[in-house]
Amino acid sequence: MFTRRQRRTDDSEPYWRQRGWQLSAGFLAVAVVLGGFAALASGGDGRAGAAASPGPLSGALTEDGRPQGCHTDDSAGVTLPKAAPKDIDWRMIGVVRVPVSAAAGPTHDDGTPWWCFAHTATGAVLAAHVITAQMGESGWRTVAAEQLVPGQPRDMFVFRRSTVGDSVSANTTDTSAVSTYVGFSVPSYTGSTARVNLLMRTTQGYAATTVNLRWDKGDWKIVPFSDGSLYAQVQSVQNTRGYLLWEV
Template identity: 65%
Template sequence: MFLRRQRQTEESGPYWRQRGWQLSAGFLALVVVVGAVVALTSGGDGSAEAAAPTPGPLSGALTKDGRPVGCHTDDSAGDALPKAAPKDVTWRTIGVTRVPVSATAGPTQTKGTPWWCFSHTAMGAVVAAHVITAQTSEPGWQTVVKEQLVAGSGRDMFEFTREISGDSASRGVDKSMIASYAGFSVLSCTRTAASVSLLMRNQQGFMSTSINLRWEKGDWKILPADSGSLFSKPQSVQNTNDYLVWGS
């Protein structure tokens, strides 16, 4: 039902020009998952040329299990929808964004960029949605885009707008107003695809946005929309009962 309502209210045209994005830009800028959107609406000059992406760990050959070399996770939960957040979650900072990290859900590899190796479970998809979006606003984002976004027109559009923003994607954010991730809901999950909704909170209240992911080459990747957006238009949330709340 959530997705049906979203489709009915979808606006046409580039996403950074849509009225819904403009109305909610302030909120999403605080979470810094907007990446290029923040810069396009906050005066990025687009003068810097994007550096060629450095080959990362997801560019190499896969093991017999179909995972990147060095990636091992407990996937026993499969695509079962989580009933609670993992008890082993800790919170780490990427840029100005605090993201969940779990020994069971991933990412188990957090040295350098990108952070990777998420469990092949619904909870792994949830954590990947937080971590990957946060990395796209930070140095090394080119490697993140190449290795953790599904290839296609959506990725090309995201890369184009992110290049225009240069390194301004996370500059000028008032840290005292940064929103925090408050919870999540798995809208759907199979062995090859997942859709998750992220609950965010700041002084203005709660809002949510959904992110689509695909299991590809042994890890979760984000599937951008054709517009280049990594997530849906944010929605105000009055009742948080449909979300699992993070335990910290």
């Protein structure tokens, strides 16, 4: 997707300005960076160790192992989807347009974070879109605390994310260059883990990346990579073959 000259330039820049970090970390969400918006490196609060505000996933679990107030249709079990769900609605998180489903989640989207996804492959797909998109917004610390699997990779994400600003959505009305999610695939799903491929259409064609998730404490959480990235390296793709397409 990038030329050798671009990669050499990236290597000489601070990590928050490198396109590889911008595309994979999710601090402005993949759609924003692919759309051409610049990282707001001077806008971060600089508080790598600041505490996250408690969120709805911090409380005790119910008898069925779900967070309080979380109910979803999990009847699909480990069956992989053969098409995108029909009840999809598109909502905005900052400048990122994400799919939501009344059946598969998030069933709670009236605060931070958006949460309660179905314990199905489709639920994991929606979580991959929604959780990453929230990382560009001001409540990202709570999202990271409650919707990323704990460990050193999460700590690395928090440290790096704290050095950059929040979404540019409050400062721009131009969304014409923002990339669009157009499809997905689920190459691996066990019920406790999921690997989700996200397909995007950009001004330069199609691009795809991968998000890993784990079912943890009654909801889907993202498993960051060892360097703190939430996404695998974004790759250009020639067509939509092998992906289930959203009806957009």
